Amino acid sequence: MQTKNKTRAMRGIAAAPGLAQGPAVVWPEGTVVVPRHTGQDRETEWARLEAVRRVAREEINRLRDKVAKEAGQDEAALFDAHIMILDDAALLKRSETAMEGGLNAEAAWMDAVEHYARKLDSLPDPTLRARAADVRDVGQRVLRHLLGPEAQPGLDLREPSVIIARDLTPSQTASLDKSLVLAFCTAEGGPTSHTAILAKALGLPAVVGLGPAVLDLPPGAFLLIDGDRGEVIAYPDEITLRDFQTRHRKALRLARAEEAEAHEPAITRDGHQVRVVANVGNPGEAVAALEFGAEGIGLLRTEFLYLDRTTAPDEEEQLAAYNSVLEVMKTRPVVVRTLDVGGDKELPYLDLGRESNPFLGWRAIRMCLDRPDFFKVQLRALLRASPGHDLHIMFPMITTLDEVRQAKTLLDEARREVQAAGHPIAETIQVGIMVEVPSVAILADLFASEVGFLSIGTNDLTQYTMAAERTNDRVAHLSDACHPAVLRQIQHVVAAGHQVGIWIGVCGELAGDPEAAPILLGLEVDELSMAPASIPHIKATIRQWSFQAAERLAGEAINLDSAVAVRRLVRSHQPA
Amino acid sequence: MGGAWSQRKLGKDRLSYHHMEYRRIKVTNEVGLHARPAALFVKESGLFKSDIRVRNATTDSDWVDAKSILSVLTLGVEKDHEIEITAQGSDETQAATALEKLIRTDLAGRL
Numbered sequence: 001m002q003t004k005n006k007t008r009a010m011r012g013i014a015a016a017p018g019l020a021q022g023p024a025v026v027w028p029e030g031t032v033v034v035p036r037h038t039g040q041d042r043e044t045e046w047a048r049l050e051a052v053r054r055v056a057r058e059e060i061n062r063l064r065d066k067v068a069k070e071a072g073q074d075e076a077a078l079f080d081a082h083i084m085i086l087d088d089a090a091l092l093k094r095s096e097t098a099m100e101g102g103l104n105a106e107a108a109w110m111d112a113v114e115h116y117a118r119k120l121d122s123l124p125d126p127t128l129r130a131r132a133a134d135v136r137d138v139g140q141r142v143l144r145h146l147l148g149p150e151a152q153p154g155l156d157l158r159e160p161s162v163i164i165a166r167d168l169t170p171s172q173t174a175s176l177d178k179s180l181v182l183a184f185c186t187a188e189g190g191p192t193s194h195t196a197i198l199a200k201a202l203g204l205p206a207v208v209g210l211g212p213a214v215l216d217l218p219p220g221a222f223l224l225i226d227g228d229r230g231e232v233i234a235y236p237d238e239i240t241l242r243d244f245q246t247r248h249r250k251a252l253r254l255a256r257a258e259e260a261e262a263h264e265p266a267i268t269r270d271g272h273q274v275r276v277v278a279n280v281g282n283p284g285e286a287v288a289a290l291e292f293g294a295e296g297i298g299l300l301r302t303e304f305l306y307l308d309r310t311t312a313p314d315e316e317e318q319l320a321a322y323n324s325v326l327e328v329m330k331t332r333p334v335v336v337r338t339l340d341v342g343g344d345k346e347l348p349y350l351d352l353g354r355e356s357n358p359f360l361g362w363r364a365i366r367m368c369l370d371r372p373d374f375f376k377v378q379l380r381a382l383l384r385a386s387p388g389h390d391l392h393i394m395f396p397m398i399t400t401l402d403e404v405r406q407a408k409t410l411l412d413e414a415r416r417e418v419q420a421a422g423h424p425i426a427e428t429i430q431v432g433i434m435v436e437v438p439s440v441a442i443l444a445d446l447f448a449s450e451v452g453f454l455s456i457g458t459n460d461l462t463q464y465t466m467a468a469e470r471t472n473d474r475v476a477h478l479s480d481a482c483h484p485a486v487l488r489q490i491q492h493v494v495a496a497g498h499q500v501g502i503w504i505g506v507c508g509e510l511a512g513d514p515e516a517a518p519i520l521l522g523l524e525v526d527e528l529s530m531a532p533a534s535i536p537h538i539k540a541t542i543r544q545w546s547f548q549a550a551e552r553l554a555g556e557a558i559n560l561d562s563a564v565a566v567r568r569l570v571r572s573h574q575p576a
Numbered sequence: 577m578g579g580a581w582s583q584r585k586l587g588k589d590r591l592s593y594h595h596m597e598y599r600r601i602k603v604t605n606e607v608g609l610h611a612r613p614a615a616l617f618v619k620e621s622g623l624f625k626s627d628i629r630v631r632n633a634t635t636d637s638d639w640v641d642a643k644s645i646l647s648v649l650t651l652g653v654e655k656d657h658e659i660e661i662t663a664q665g666s667d668e669t670q671a672a673t674a675l676e677k678l679i680r681t682d683l684a685g686r687l
Contacts (some may be wrong), residue, residue, distance in 0.1 A: 084615060084618065090646055091644070123650070124652065332591040
């Protein structure tokens with residue numbers, strides 16, 4: 001057994017299912033070297049600092065709200081102090097003066113932070129001295145954002161390990177050798193954090209929001225990770241370990257059996273086929289998608305190209321990224337969603353502004369249509385990547401028919417520009433839209449005649465139908481996409497699409513939900529797109545059903561009065 | 577208390593002003609001006625338009641911006657230290673009075 005170290009159980013949020021065991025590797029913090037050079041002009045450096053301070057403030061506010069809910073207002077007061085430090089007039093004045101002297105934002109900020117931290121260090125009173133750690137904590141948080149992706153300290157994995165970190169950014173995880181990752185555990189972050197999405201995509205368990213104590217685990221500590229229950233156990237005793245390993249073995253056996261058949265199509269007992277494809281967030285995940293049996297990509301999110309950087313990606317860079325995905329997928333269908341960001345994200349080169357309701361605001365296609373030159377860079381790169389592949393272009397957050405027409409007009413312009421530059425374009429490129437705003441679901445027949453396919457984004461469709469913000473835990477009970485109000489819209493969209501002969505996909509979380517699978521099957525959805533790791537199990541579920549029985553089940557489900565009732569109905573039915 | 581004054585520690589840029597509010601107060605709070613008390617003091621200062629400066633007279637510190645939490649913390653104000661406050665601006669009297677009251681009542685009911 002693991003010797004004298006005491007068993008320690010930690011609770012967090014179950015962010016990605018599955019079990020894992022192995023040694024801990026803690027992502028080092030604060031080991032970043034501060035770059036020091038002559039900055040650009042004072043205004044530019046100051047604007048950089050202002051931009052990342054906004055991001056840091058949001059982060060701290062989120063942490064405070066979370067801690068306030070879980071541990072009470074007293075615990076959360078620490079984060080109020082962090083906000084005060086972040087906004088401290090003297091600290092900012094000192095940074096600004098250094099920038100005026102020609103220093104870059106990173107060095108100017110960190111010098112000011114160190115100045116005050118040292119002053120606090122030198123005080124006789126121990127309570128006051130302890131504040132120095134808070135100043136440095138805030139300093140590091142801002143520095144991390146200033147540096148962006150390039151300068152995150154890397155992690156050199158030598159053996160299969162459980163990754164422990166404060167929170168993981170896309171740039172951090174991108175640098176990891178995924179074949180050596182057993183699971184992810186983070187101190188911060190919620191169920192929709194990047195860590196959660198990535199872990200699901202890789203089929204690895206993840207527990208997030210474990211609190212800062214998890215960062216104190218010694219490197220190499222033996223851990224059991226339960227991504228189903230959101231639990232992490234360090235140095236387990238013998239009984240705990242034995243129980244865990246029994247469960248682990250059983251789960252592995254089942255997963256292996258399903259994975260063995262993952263590359264076969266998902267055909268029901270009575271011969272009805274559903275296309276099962278993957279949601280991916282970057283080119284790397286496309287490979288994993290194929291391994292899990294994806295028949296194509298139903299949603300390629302393109303935000304990875306735009307986030308965590310200070311300038312917009314140009315056409316060549318985008319082309320290279322799209323090519324790398326399309327080359328992996330060969331002639332399998334790939335649906336690329338154009339940029340989907342809004343006021344909840346910080347893109348220094350876009351000036352998205354602060355909005356009190358970013359999910360109802362100037363985002364996705366709304367923003368892109370207002371910035372045609374910016375938008376067309378992406379469209380041209382996509383068109384240039386198309387030859388030899390089955391590329392689909394999908395516009396997000398469509399609300400009106402006029403938006404569809406405008407987007408198609410811009411696509412035509414981009415097409416002419418690409419041709420004028422002498423580049424080939426594939427003969428057929430399907431153009432479709434996301435159905436995530438109720439106005440589109442309601443008028444689905446009108447939209448269906450304008451496009452080549454409709455893909456239902458159930459996360460947002462549920463958010464907008466139920467008027468419940470996705471990231472707000474307090475209204476999470478309203479956000480179940482199994483609600484008949486959402487299911488009926490899906491039914492309506494499918495009927496409208498099939499009327500004019502186009503295919504309908506579902507690409508939200510619902511598509512990868514085993515309980516929802518027979519209902520979506522019965523509603524005659526043509527394509528289900530999900531996190532790669534969910535594919536084997538969803539395919540296995542579809543194969544257990546007949547289309548006829550699923551259709552009956554779906555018919556019952558849409559006449560129920562709540563999401564809970566729908567889930568109860570599915571659980572009470574054996575596949576037939 | 578209060579009224580016009582002149583003193584070395586304020587520096588020459590302040591001497592050109594005709595008038596400012598001045599207070600000297602003993603901090604009797606058990607923990608001095610630490611985390612929460614300091615935060616309350618800074619938040620209160622932030623409510624006023626006036627330029628407010630504070631220093632730890634007991635340790636003969638420099639004058640610092642009373643609206644900056646880091647500056648106030650670095651004064652290292654402990655129980656029984658005396659602090660000096662100046663306020664200069666359109667609401668200087670209200671500001672100085674409010675801060676004095678806050679300290680004299682041991683930040684009563686706010687901690």
